[in-house]
Amino acid sequence: MLGCSRRLFYRVRLSPIRRTLSTSPVKPNPLTVAPARKRNFKFSYERSSHTIVEEPELKVPENKLDFANYQRNSYKLKISEEDAKKIPSILTLHARLVLSSKYQYSTLVRALTCQMKENEYADNKQMALFGANLLSFYVTENLISNYPRLPISILKTATDAYIGDFSLCDVAQNSWGIEQDETSNLEKYLSSEPKLFRFGRLRYDKHTTQVEKGITKFDNVTVTSLDHATAFADAVRAIVAGVYAHDGEEITKKFIQSHVLSRKIDISSMFQFREPGKLLSRLLRVKQMEPPTVRLISETGRLSNSPIFVVGCFSGDSMLAGGEGSSLKEARIRSFVNALKAFYLYKPLDSKMPSDDDFKPLFVDEGEPFY
């Protein structure tokens, strides 16, 4: 997270310098391969489940529906299971994630290898795509059954908070302890580290390299280059896909629940209402309830410099929510916001998800009126 924001900061600060150096004899290499066309998604989790693998890197069989015989052209080498067992970080990662004995060590090696420019080893690109499918289904299902009335935008924001690039990067780095391969070949040689050990770290083409003071760096964006967070998140997605491949879907669901859905998000602080009073009165009109009225419940120090007012937001006789503030207006608006949140954050007791065995039909949301 921090690293990313710092990088952004650098890019902004260095842009004027770059312009002054436009006469530099060194010109950036033009992109040899045009990047595959991509849809612009607002959230990173949506982007990850729409990965594109195009024809030159993919060998498509005659019958396009013969999914078994698709092959990637770049794949030539593979780390064998025996070799993978010699890498300490792979062994410890396997133990740390409490993976089953069926889960192969070589799958973890593949999950830590992103698509790179001159890489002949099998990479995690398509595994990450399937992992993203699994993650986004189980997280969406969880949110829809637990918070059936969330507006669509908040639902997507909450899903992104669980399985967006930054969150999964945090899972990979700070919980699972995955490291990226940063040392140069020379440093590896000097520390007499076996060559195999680099497969135990996350390897990817970095989007930007460290910018040094006084050095202007041209963008090294290529087709395969990835952001720091995206690369780590893809590793997590690929590991999830690996759980599916070795242990089946039931275990994958448990894996997602224990590693991703157990994390904390605060949905109520994702809302920011522009005109809460207007929204509330429209909501009540659609639900055929009486329009909201705000009544003062108690107050203190009206004439002092620190007054406090407590108001309630009522629809007919029923109190929807209370609000307190240091002015009548503030208290009023707080009560509207609380009433709206009480509606949108409705949570059924003992809700079951569609993929559960003892499933019961869910509460179905009718959608938000938006006129």
Next chain:
Amino acid sequence: MAGINIIKQVSKARNGLGLFILPCKQITITYCNFGGSSQGMRDFLRLKLTKFASQYPEVAFQVLDKPGFHPVIKGFYSNNQTKQICCRKLNADMIENKLKLIINSSGRKLTKPKQKVISLNKSVRGIWSPFHVDPSERYKI
């Protein structure tokens, strides 16, 4: 929806809620092959390390020969912090205890907590409000 802005978030880890993952991921042990201060460490490496390391499959143990220095054990944690303890003149049992100390640490820097309870969650009871108390029982000046 029109009228509702969104504020993006990143989920926070709650280690132990779904599954507990040991924060310590690697331990590096350095020793000297002839120094007197490394005698206990050499004993530990010869007699106890294999059994001890097999108890902790989630931690990678790395043993380095560093001639002419005191023996040091250094723990690497998943929050990018390290913790190191010098094991000069310690015997094998004491070293084992020091290793346990490193494994059981969270890796966070030692700080004095200001609150007695630190939590990501809001209080279940909510913040006490004088205005929701029955008027007959309110504190009067």
Next chain:
Amino acid sequence: MQSLLREGLKACRPVTLNIQQARSVVFVRGERVRGLIRDPEDILTSNGRRYGLNDANLKPLKQFLGDEYKLTDKMILQVITHKSFAHGTRPYNEKLSILGEELLRLAASKYALAKGVVNGDASDYKFSVGDINFDCLGSLTHRLIVTNRLLSEYAESQGIDKVFFCKVALPRNYSQDQAKDYKPKAMYSTITSSLVGAIAIQRGKNTAEKFVQEKVLAGILPAINERK
């Protein structure tokens, strides 16, 4: 602006405005007239069909689902209501279609992977992971399975888009007569996806996946094959 308004009024003139008066509020029916309030009845009609929980509206989808994937009437009505209809004041299918789309995408990927295990000799392929060959994912064929185009074509081929409550913004060169044939893909694809979502929400994931495998993919995959 003035001239535009005048032209608009001129265009309206040959159409006799059916203005009725009720409680001193004037409603207008038919084409839109600036400054006048629409008849609330008017917004509840789509393609000449009145919104409501009756057999005529639910029949196409009920027949399609049969007894195996039976849904409640209320749910069926929600599936065939787009959020553009009646300003979103009636229960609409957006959230169902989001869940349905996630499930469709998962089921499509699972189908592609399962095919590799059963028919092909994926276990011999060096780069398969636990007997699963991941190499087909992200290819054009795999991506095509869950697209607005094919989902809406599927709804059309099965005849489940006969009754669909929505409000379409017609492009400029379209006349009102062509409106019936104009079916935006992003809108009409929600029928299929929200149907999957509704089955998942009411009958569980296994039933919904069975529905996707037996009905949706069986309809969509031949269409992909014909395309190329």
